[in-house]
Amino acid sequence: MSPATVDALVAQARRTLTTAGIASPDADAVELAAFVLGLDPGEVRLRMVLRAPVVERDATRLRDLVADRATRVPLQHLTGRAYFRRLTLAVGPGVFVPRPETEVTAGLAVEAAWAAGPAPVLVDLCTGSGAIALALADEVPGSTVYAVELSPAAHAWAVANRDRLGLDVDVRLGDATTAFDDLVGVVDVVVSNPPYIPDGAVPLDPEVRDHDPEVALYGRSADGLAVPLAVAARAARLLRPGGVLVMEHADAQGETLPAALRATGEWGVVLDHLDLAGRPRTTVARRALVGHPAAEPVSRPTLGP
Ligand SMILES: C[S@@+](CC[C@H](N)C(=O)[O-])C[C@H]1O[C@@H](n2cnc3c(N)ncnc32)[C@H](O)[C@@H]1O
Known part of the structure; x- marks a missing residue:
């Protein structure tokens, strides 16, 4: 034969x-x-x-x-690898497979980091495999990059990717909504691709529904925005005045997420961006200068006689 x-x-x-x-x-x-x-x-x-x-x-x-x-086992679980910007990441069961649309989110964060000046401090909230944080460390020379992930399994993938790629990222295990007490008011750019699928909107693709971890998918409210808004509130605490938040969202959230951020009064300019398929995908918000914790006087003048 x-x-x-x-x-x-x-x-x-x-x-x-x-x-x-x-x-x-x-x-x-x-x-x-x-x-x-x-x-x-x-x-x-x-x-x-x-x-x-x-x-x-x-x-x-x-x-x-x-x-x-x-x-319908995900292609990336069979090969054990996922391509993300200039990197090849190791992925498998227990970690969200990075998506092409998130490369656009990461690109917006890279541009914001370049614009922040020399030696920017960058934070990736909800890092999963470490994709965005590692891309930042790879593409923004002189930066200091931090990342946090809630799931111990996903955190282990991020640490393994960091060590294999030899990129310098401080990858912590923890809750993004309370993380980095040591970085309050000093971060130049926060980027996040949080879980944002509305509860009950179960994805049709078996690759997503049956293989991506639930904690990576659902935003824990009917509109899917509970987790993203809690993460954005933490970002507002971490960013310096004028610092930038870059946050991915579902295509149906292109108006609701920016509107919810504007309503907090914590953000100055809030703009939404399209992905490569022309769908609303990423909100970029600049931290307001007024009302920022770092803009408050350290000690108040004494009143009275
Ligand atoms: C949509 S995935 C994105 C992963 C990665 N950033 C990417 O773009 O490929 C969301 C990630 O957030 C993590 N996560 C969910 N809630 C979290 C929280 N409160 N704090 C930290 N990470 C969280 C999930 O475990 C998952 O890894």
Whole structure:
């Protein structure tokens, strides 16, 4: 029997994944082949053109992974890796898989950090795999980056990613709504992709519904904004006057989140931004100068005679 070839295996994988309802069957088939063969996707496509042979052991491994993917196990759980801006992160059960739209949120935080001047202090609240915090440490030279995560399992992934990538981030285990007492009023940029799905709005995709941790998904109120607003309130405490909050949200929250932030009186300019698909995705808010704890006088003048 002649050996399997890359093109035939990928074509079969594509058919299987299409039948299973996978949204990106071609990209997933090529990524799984790349993972099994130890190549990058471009090299896989070149070998498809050349109809390069594949040894039986690799062909069997690829068919098994495609079968798992067809049961809607996330692609990134099968390969153990997720691409995020310039980084490749390790991911798996117990941690939220970073999404492409969050790369836009991270990019807005990077721009805010660059604009903050030399040696900015940056905080990622709800860090998950560490994706945003590690991207900040990678892309903002001279910055000091902190991150916090509530779930011990996710925290362990973030620490492992930090150590493997060799990036300098202080990754803490804790609650973002009370974290960093040591950083009150001194942070230049707070970024967060908090859980924001409205309670009861169970995601349709099995990859999300059955594999992302619940604590990573639901915003703990009917509108999904309870956790995001509690996180934003903490951000307001941590930021220096004029500091910037960058917060991701659901596309349906593009007006409600900015409106809720404006209503607190803690924020000056509040603007919303679109993701690459043109959907409302990220709110950027500048901490007001008036009413900021750091703007209060340290001691009040004595009144009276
Ligand atoms: C949507 S995921 C985002 C993870 C990561 N920032 C990303 O963009 O890939 C939200 C994360 O927030 C964490 N989380 C939920 N509530 C939290 C809280 N009160 N304090 C800290 N982390 C929290 C979840 O465990 C999860 O890792």
